[in-house]
Amino acid sequence: MPSKTTILGSGAMATACAILLADHEGQDVAIWARNEETASELRRTRRNERLLPGIVIPHHVQITHDIAAAVEDAEFLVAAIPSQYLRSTLESLSKYLTGNRPVISVVKGMENETFLRPSQIIEETLGSRAVVALSGPSHAEEIARRLPASVVAASGDVALARRVQEMISTDRFRVYTNQDLIGVELAGALKNVIGIAAGISDGLGYGDNAKSALMTRGIVEITRFGMALGAEPDTFAGLAGIGDLITTCVSPYGRNRMVGERLGKGESLAQILKTMDAVAEGVSTTRAVYQLAEKKGIDMPITEQVYRVLFEGLPPAEATDRLMNRPVRG
Numbered sequence: 050m051p052s053k054t055t056i057l058g059s060g061a062m063a064t065a066c067a068i069l070l071a072d073h074e075g076q077d078v079a080i081w082a083r084n085e086e087t088a089s090e091l092r093r094t095r096r097n098e099r100l101l102p103g104i105v106i107p108h109h110v111q112i113t114h115d116i117a118a119a120v121e122d123a124e125f126l127v128a129a130i131p132s133q134y135l136r137s138t139l140e141s142l143s144k145y146l147t148g149n150r151p152v153i154s155v156v157k158g159m160e161n162e163t164f165l166r167p168s169q170i171i172e173e174t175l176g177s178r179a180v181v182a183l184s185g186p187s188h189a190e191e192i193a194r195r196l197p198a199s200v201v202a203a204s205g206d207v208a209l210a211r212r213v214q215e216m217i218s219t220d221r222f223r224v225y226t227n228q229d230l231i232g233v234e235l236a237g238a239l240k241n242v243i244g245i246a247a248g249i250s251d252g253l254g255y256g257d258n259a260k261s262a263l264m265t266r267g268i269v270e271i272t273r274f275g276m277a278l279g280a281e282p283d284t285f286a287g288l289a290g291i292g293d294l295i296t297t298c299v300s301p302y303g304r305n306r307m308v309g310e311r312l313g314k315g316e317s318l319a320q321i322l323k324t325m326d327a328v329a330e331g332v333s334t335t336r337a338v339y340q341l342a343e344k345k346g347i348d349m350p351i352t353e354q355v356y357r358v359l360f361e362g363l364p365p366a367e368a369t370d371r372l373m374n375r376p377v378r379g
């Protein structure tokens with residue numbers, strides 16, 4: 050069991066990870082918050098009322114804005130920063146993140162322009178590092194309440210994935226290991242795109258059949274994309290694939306589904322983003338995935354329509370028409 054783990058980030062998932070780790074005896078946990086006021090507010094109240102109402106952060110979790118103090122003696126780091134801020138945040142902290150401490154990534158997205166996965170951004174910014182992606186159906190709101198959940202710890206380094214499995218598993222948090230880091234990270238990024246599509250369907254009042262079709266055809270196009278990038282197809286049938294896709298598409302509090310629902314009801318993207326507390330990763334991921342799919346010639350019909358709704362102002366009902374009436378191939 051490592052002596053100390055430092056979580057980089059203070060959002061809902063960062064807090065949920067701190068709670069999970071702090072449930073292990075002998076495990077020291079620190080949360081590093083980018084914003085000084087956030088750090089002192091969390092330290093004072095032991096609550097993150099805006100993102101995780103009603104949840105108390107255990108008293109022995111250190112909460113600080115001082116990165117040097119946060120990472121002192123830390124054996125593991127957890128990256129819990131939205132993918133579009135991951136590079137700049139790690140770059141700004143890099144002189145403190147020395148040593149070869151492994152990084153557990155709970156980031157689900159793909160970087161715009163570079164098309165890099167979170168583990169690749171971590172490797173680029175911190176130098177070659179062992180990275181374990183922790184992914185699967187894992188809404189922070191439920192983990193923080195210690196409701197049962199199962200996820201995968203993925204790394205090419207099996208021993209390290211096992212180590213993470215051991216240090217983060219609880220009687221309510223079941224962790225499997227997986228060696229397909231590429232597949233697990235792509236699954237986590239792409240399910241958010243389909244989550245937006247599912248939300249659009251909800252906003253338009255389309256019902257259960259439409260949403261089930263989006264989820265089923267969604268995992269088909271996610272798998273196609275993943276295989277083109279070197280992932281194992283089986284990964285997409287597991288917790289990080291279909292498992293997380295279901296959670297994201299059905300959850301009343303799913304951020305990506307919520308963005309879609311509001312789009313379906315007629316709000317503009319700008320208006321939605323202005324009034325959201327948390328980051329919906331799927332918005333920026335849609336752009337990256339659509340552009341990479343175009344470049345590589347991968348057929349991604351649902352992603353394409355989500356892209357057109359988000360960034361080209363295509364009315365959601367018209368996107369539905371385009372999806373339903375394109376030529377049937379099989």
Ligand code: 13P
Pocket residue numbers: 157185186187188189241244293296297298300302303304305306
């Ligand atoms: P959503 O908030 O879009 O559902 O994403 C959270 C998540 O990744 C749950 O596993």
